[in-house]
Every structure is written in structure tokens, then in C-alpha cells.
Amino acid sequence: MASTAAGVAVGSTVGHGLSNMLFGGGGGQQVAAPEAPVQQQSYDERRMGGACEIQAKDFTQCLNATGNDLSPCQFYLDQLKACQQAAAQY
Secondary structure, three states, X not given: OHXXXXXXXXXXXXXXXXXXXXXXXOOOOOOOOOOOXXXXXXXXXXXXXXXXXXXXHHHHHHHHHOOOOOHHHHHXXXXXXXXXXXXXXX
């Protein structure tokens, strides 16, 4: 249950960061984005805490520390994407 909530939180944060990057943002007015649907994790992901949990946490922490400014967090986003691509092959 906790890992599902963490996945939703990460998805929401990533979605907001990407939306701000693509469509601008940070102008003081924030529009609520729809929540991402909850994805079911496989048995292995639940058992191991998710394939990219560390990268997702690093990226989320960076976004939180910079007020959702994606520019300084690009490295962490790239690491998360690389991890997700590698995990998708399994």
C-alpha cells in the first residue's frame, strides 16, 4: 500500500515537473493537473521496492528542493529515464 502511494506521489511530481518544462509554469499561478492513474506493480517490483526507486526519489527530492524547477534536476531525470528504459527490457 505504501509503495503504491509513493508511486502515485512520484508520478504526480514528475508529471508536474514535465508539464512545467513543456508548457511553462512557475508564474505564481498553478493549474491542478489530473492525477496519474495508479499502476499495479509486479511481484518483483513490490519485493525489491521498485526497479528505479532510488532514481525516482533523487529526482523528486531535487524537484522539491528547487520548487519544481526542472533545469537543475535534468541529470536526475536523465538517470530516472535510463533506469526505466533498462527495467522495461526485463
